[in-house]
Amino acid sequence: MPxxxxxxxxxxREGRNGTEGRPPDTGISSKAMSIRNSFVNDIFERIxxxxxxxxxxxxxxxxxxxxxxxxxxxxxxx
Numbered sequence: 001m002p003x004x005x006x007x008x009x010x011x012x013r014e015g016r017n018g019t020e021g022r023p024p025d026t027g028i029s030s031k032a033m034s035i036r037n038s039f040v041n042d043i044f045e046r047i048x049x050x051x052x053x054x055x056x057x058x059x060x061x062x063x064x065x066x067x068x069x070x071x072x073x074x075x076x077x078x
Contacts, residue, residue, distance in 0.1 A: 043075075046071075046075055047068060047071045047072055047075060048063075048071075050070075050071035050074055050075055051063045051067040051068045051070070051071040052067075054067045054070055054071060055067050
């Protein structure tokens with residue numbers, strides 16, 4: 001009988017595909033996963049571009065958490 005994975009390994013596996021907090025029999029199709037990944041990458045790129053622009057406007061060469069926080073506030077409603 002193969003050894004059972006530790007709780008940490010199981011949690012890490014669950015965390016990667018967005019199924020944490022759901023019953024183990026719930027899954028996500030590869031097309032849905034692809035759409036979700038595209039969405040996350042698009043939002044990340046928009047935030048990075050806006051943060052870069054803010055740093056440039058303020059004559060800074062480093063993007064800090066302040067630029068990222070401001071970029072998120074500018075890009076995401078609510």
